[in-house]
Amino acid sequence: MSDIDRAVVSTIVETASDHFFIVDGDGRVLDVSPGAAAVYGLPREQLVGSTVQELEAQGVLRPSISLEVIRTGRPVQLMQVTGTGRRVIAEAHPVHVDGRLERIVSRSRDLTDLQLLQDEYALLQKRFSEHLKRSGAGAGHEDGQLDEAMGSLEIRSDLMRELALLLKRVAPSDATVLLLGESGVGKSAFAKQLHRWSRRRQGPFIEVNCAAIPENLFESEMFGYQPGAFSGAARQGKAGLLEQAEGGTLFLDEIGELPLPMQTKLLKVIQDGSVLRLGDTRPRRVDFRLVVATNQDLARRVESGGFRLDLYYRLNVIPATIPPLRERREDIPALAEACLERLNQRYGQHKLLHGSVWSELMGSDWPGNVRELENWLERAWLSSPDELIQSPTRGDGAPPAMTSAVTPAIPPSMVAEEGLAAYLARVECEVLAALCQELPSTYAIAERLWISQPSVVRKLKRHGLRIERRAD
Structure with a gap:
C-alpha cells in the first residue's frame, strides 16, 4: 500500500461518524476510530492491541461481531449492547487474501439516541391520542369526516376508529407505514384504504406477499430483468414489481419472510430511490409509497439475526397495530353483515342470519380474526338449505369456544x-x-x-x- 493509500484509509477511520474496528485474522485489534472509546467504554490505546476474545469476555463487546466472522468466514450484521449500556448496530466484512482470512473490517452505529427519539415519539403519539379523546368538538368533526371516507372498512369500535384516524392523518405523506397484527386482522384492507386516502390514489396499488414467492424467483419478480439475463428470460425483458408500483403504493405483506439477501437489496432501493434490473447496468428511478405488514415480532427477528436492523428502522416510521377481533367485538355485526351481502351477491340468493347465530358470533374468540369469521359465515351460508342461515355443525367448523363459562341468552327477534x-x-x-x-x-x-x-x-x-x- 502506498503512503497516499495509507493516508486515505487513516482519514476514513479518523473522521467517520461510524465506529470502525480493524481486526486481524486471529482476532487482534489493529486499529479503531476515535469515537469508539465513548461507545465501548475503553480508551483507544487500550482497545488497540487487545483481542476481540478478551473484549467479549470482559463484556465490552456483547457479542463480538469479529468472532462471528472468524467462525463463519462471511459478512455478519447484528445488534450489540456495549459495556456502557449503549445499543449499536454492527456490520463486519472479511478480507480474504489467497483464500486466507487476513483482516476483518467492522463498523458500528450507535442507535441509543435514535431509540430514545422513537420512545419519545411513541409517548407523544399516546398523549396526542388521549388529547383527541378528551377534546370533543375537533375530534367529533374529524370523526364525522372519517365516516364519510371509510370506504370498504367496516369498523365501529373506538380502537379501530382511532387507528383509522391515525392512518387518515398520515395518508397524504409518503412516510412508510408498518402494519402490525395477528394473521387475518385486516392488514391488507387497511393498506388498500391507506392508498385510497393518499395523494397517490390514481396510481397503482401493487400487493406482494413476500412469503408466497419462491426465493429463487424473488429477485427477478421484484427487480425485473433485461432480455437474456438468464435462461428462460422473456425476450423483451420484464419490469419488476418495484417498477410497476411507479406513482402508486407498494404493499409488501409478510415482510418478515423476506430473505436476507433481498432485505439488503430492498434497503438499497429505499435509500437510493432506484432499482437495478437483473442483467442491467443502468439504475432506474422509482417513486412509490411503501407500506409493509407482518404478524411477526420484527424486533425479535432482528435479535435472532433473521432481519436486518437497519431495514427495520427504515420501515418502522409509522407503526400501526391492528388489534385482534376478540378485542373489538363491536365490529363483528358490521363485518358479518358486509360479508353476508357479498355472499348473497356471489351466490345469487338472499339469505338472512337466524337470530340464534348472533350469540355465537359475538361470543366467540375468533383466533383467525376477520378471515376466520368470513370463512365460518361462508360455511354457514352454504350449509343452510333455506333462507335463514343457521350455525354449521361442529364437524363443519363451529366458531371457537367462548372463554366464559356462561352461555349468553339468545337475543330477542x-x-x-x-x-x-x-x-x-x-x-x-x-x-x-x-x-x-x-x-x-x-x-x-x-x-x-x-x-x-x-x-x-x-x-x-x-x-x-x-x-x-x-x-x-
Missing part, C-alpha cells in the same frame, strides 16, 4: 320496520341494563363483556343507564 343499527342498539341496552342489576361495577361489566372499562362508561351514558346500588 327484530321487530317490524326495525333496522339493524336500531336492533343492535336495543339489544346492547337490554344486555347492559341486565348487567347493571347483576354486577357491582363498570369494571366487572367490562370483564364480563370483554371490552374496556371506559367503553362501558360511554355505553352506559349513551343509554342513560346506571349500576344498581344494592344494600349489604
